[in-house]
Amino acid sequence: MRIEDISKKSEILLKLKKEDFMPLPHPYEKGDLEPEIRDLTEEQLKKIEASLDGISGVGLKKPETKEEENELIRKFLSGLEKLLSPDDNWTFLMPFYHSLEYCVKCQLCSDYCPIYLSSGKKEIYRPTFRAEILRRITERYVKKKKRLTRLISVGDIELNWQTVARLAELAYRCTLCRRCAKVCPLGVDNGLITHEIRKLFSQEMGIAPRELHELGTIQQLKVGSSTGITSRALSNIIEFMEEDIEEKTGRKIKIPVDKEGAEILLLHNAGEFLSWPENTEAFAILFDIAGIDWTLSSELVGYDAVNYGVWYDDIQLARIATRHAEIAKKLKVKKISLGECGHAHKAMIVIADRILVGDLNIPRESAIPLLRELVLSGKLKLDPRRNNFPVTLHDPCNMVRLMGIVKPQREILRRICPDFREMEPHGVDNYCCGGGSGFAIMQSMNFPDWRNSISGRMKLKQILEVFSDVISPEVKKYVCAPCSNCKGQLRDLFNYFGVNKRCGIFYGGLAELIVNALADLKRPFIDWEWH
């Protein structure tokens, strides 16, 4: 496989076969417990581009006419020019430009990329593969360098429809975990290059996975949440949570909503309300016991921390971040605290720093250190024996590698889980769950098969290894993943491989484990059925 093959007029560049993939530990060593990745149907193949690897994450429609095709190629090029212009790309131009210019192709990053390794080292998934395609297109079509001034040995890439269509999919074969950037001796960020390609497709060509754009950021700005939760549905769900808390713990708690002047506006990923309400309930219980002055918001967008823009579109990112800040300002809260959602941490705490200025620059922080404070303060009466099962910790890339929140969650677990064990590697060297950068919510066609078999494979291997001495399904084990996106991915991954049934491995958040350790609880808070 050569880089220039990306322009080749062939049906498919890579046919995926499960026997090529990285082997998994017991009980998956034989490969017979793993499903084969499904092919797209003939009808889908007629309409949808899948010439990269037979997978469709983007749902890119084939152009119907030659004119339409040419128009898309033209737009791609104008988008690329904008990515390289300080007026159009002031947010990321500098690191993007440096990453294009300074890579010496030493390939050190390849052996750090879980997708490349899990696939059985398939060339097209190398972190440098897509970056090099973009680099060569830039040299030839944007900088318009003549053949002689470019490297003689470098093959030319034709900027044709095959290239554009394959690049669109290839931008969704990397979870933006940025492990490659961490290991690069020159600081080249191939994750950022992937991000910029996604941006080009979305902002200039209107091409993005439906789950991220139309049903994601667009729906969030219109309805209030990418889950479709309206303010009215939210009050119904909050009522349900209050009843559930009372039933499970005997505590009567009024969850504060739209409380003006509160110390903290807590932003949860709204997926928690629908799929893991025990997490949002746990926060309410802990904050109530500790006497924290906090509130939720019921305003449009204010009850959903997600900001999918951070994965593919700067404009959508800015719209949502601004909305979050405006809501906090209107409520006159002292600060915004982010619940267990990794990408929202990145969007609101790190990237939004470039957008929120003046009175919108409200203090924003992670809730994880606050949870640590509660656990270590002695305000909660905790009995670690309540968590008498093996627990491991998954590090969400955005909180941990990007932001350096490494110790607080570990100090909590060491205090409340007698059998806490670390996966290897962990902390800032962790492996992505495989659902990062929107993958966990991309549920269409055969993309979930690819995600479960390839992008989540390294995480599954780590989890099976850390529990190898207690792998029997009779011993219940808990993967603590303080991020909604990671939890969604672990749920799908575990279902795909039948991990709950075969190995007794479950997953859940961090706040639930703390509540489960409360000494005065009459019955366990963690209900294994739900994890």
Added chain:
Amino acid sequence: MPKAILGGIEIEVDEDGFIQEPEKWNKEVAEDLAKIENAYPMTEEHWKVVNYLRDYYLKYEIAPPIRMLCKQTGFDLKKIYELFPSGPAKGACKIAGLPKPTGCV
């Protein structure tokens, strides 16, 4: 969007078979969807779940939290999977004519 014949009528569906025209949903459509999702024949228990989802959706324009569904119907998650092998979202919600769940759920 592709089209499918369900309950004898033509209905727009998405790539994963969720119906896109909720107003065309009826008992026969549900039964044809149940055949695709291995939940056929539909018993009283199936209908209890489907009707609850449908009513909640008409009221709040969204599917209820899964835990709420279990509490209200009195079925645990295991039972829901027994009734709808492809699960509460891909199975039960699809048969009830709800759109595919979106967001981090």
